Amino acid sequence: MNSQATSGHNAAIKRPCLGPVQAVVFDWAGTLVDFGSFAPTQVLIDAFAGFAISVSMAEARLPMGLAKWDHIKALGQQPGVAQRWQEQHGHAMSDADVDALYAAFLPLQIEKVAQYSDPIPDAVRVLEHLRSRGIRIGSCSGYPRVVMDKLLPHAAALGLKVEHAVATDDLKAGGRPGPWMALANVIELGIRDVRACIKVDDTVPGIEEGLAAGMWTVGLSLSGNEAGLSLDEYRQLSEAERALRREAASTKLAQAGAHYLIDTIADLPAVIDAIAERLQRGEQP
Known part of the structure; x- marks a missing residue:
């Protein structure tokens, strides 16, 4: 049965x-x-620039599709970006840094999303x-x-x-x-x-x-x-x-x-x- x-x-x-x-x-x-x-990528580039870190469009596109906090973290873990962050800020990017970048990114994204x-x-x-x-x-x-x-x-x-x-x-x-x-x-x-x-x-x-x-x-x-x-x-x-x-x-x-x-x-x-x-x-x- x-x-x-x-x-x-x-x-x-x-x-x-x-x-x-x-x-x-x-x-x-x-x-x-x-x-x-372009809306998510260009705004991410702008957000990183606010922390004195240059990010190329190609670098910004690599983690595309992830949630934006995760995207920022993955972008910061790319070897070139990670090296530039270390040189500029004297330490590896932390989750607190990701939080700060996200806080800078979000109002820019809200402001510009319709434009793109x-x-x-x-x-x-x-x-x-x-x-x-x-x-x-x-x-x-x-x-x-x-x-x-x-x-x-x-x-x-x-x-x-x-x-x-x-x-x-x-x-x-x-x-x-x-x-x-x-x-x-x-x-x-x-x-x-x-x-x-x-x-x-x-x-x-x-x-x-x-x-x-x-x-x-x-x-x-x-x-x-x-x-x-x-x-x-x-x-x-x-x-x-x-x-x-x-x-x-x-x-x-x-x-x-x-x-x-x-x-x-x-x-x-x-x-x-x-x-x-x-x-x-x-x-x-």
């Missing part, structure tokens, strides 16, 4: 999710808004497309709540509206690369199966987040942190230059485990169709 009950339980666990796609959970900077993801956060081309159109298909729209971010409270009304005024948004400090469990923010969207939106969800992100921690939550993952190769291009720079690239940028970013996101890679959110509807077909065939993330 016990054996039969266990067998039935296992059969239920293994039952495939046959679709359709129920929800898409988006990142914000570099995914929905802020082509090239225009919708990425076609983002509004794609979200309307999802609504027309009955697909729920969630989101999460490495930004803390005080920054999201500035960003969300700005984006909504420009036509970019989501059903739910989770900030990195909303949950006791923490942020990326753990699954918690993505799963908080699943709970809030009433999604019945995480296997029918898609996580869209431009960073490695964001892809890892979606995988940890049991979702399909889509990496953005050219609109976000990995390529690090402004919209004007992106438009001015030759096809050969664009291909080189795409290859470098795609390689990193693919190594993180992304199921699909696209240039920008404009290409997402075709991927949703492909995932829906795979779900109908019984395939799982």
Whole structure:
């Protein structure tokens, strides 16, 4: 009798999710808004400069996707930055120093986030497309709540509206690369199966987040942190230059485990169709 009950339980666990796609959970900077993801990186550079430490854009981008306190700590642990901090301040960066940097960073980020956060081309159109298909729209971010409270009304005024948004400090469990923010969207939106969800992100921690939550993952190769291009720079690239940028970013996101890679959110509807077909065939993330 016990054996039969266990067998039935296992059969239920293994039952495939046959679709359709129920929800898409988006990142914000570099995914929905802020082509090239400059708001978090430039403000971090400015914050470090206030402590007499120069940080390059390439250095600032390496930990992108983490919660901002964790991002600052990881940035300070990079060998070059750590050496400059030691030389300038006479000691290794401590958690108290991270606290001080974060305290300087946060008001700058609140002040400047809207300045950088225009919708990425076609983002509004794609979200309307999802609504027309009955697909729920969630989101999460490495930004803390005080920054999201500035960003969300700005984006909504420009036509970019989501059903739910989770900030990195909303949950006791923490942020990326753990699954918690993505799963908080699943709970809030009433999604019945995480296997029918898609996580869209431009960073490695964001892809890892979606995988940890049991979702399909889509990496953005050219609109976000990995390529690090402004919209004007992106438009001015030759096809050969664009291909080189795409290859470098795609390689990193693919190594993180992304199921699909696209240039920008404009290409997402075709991927949703492909995932829906795979779900109908019984395939799982």
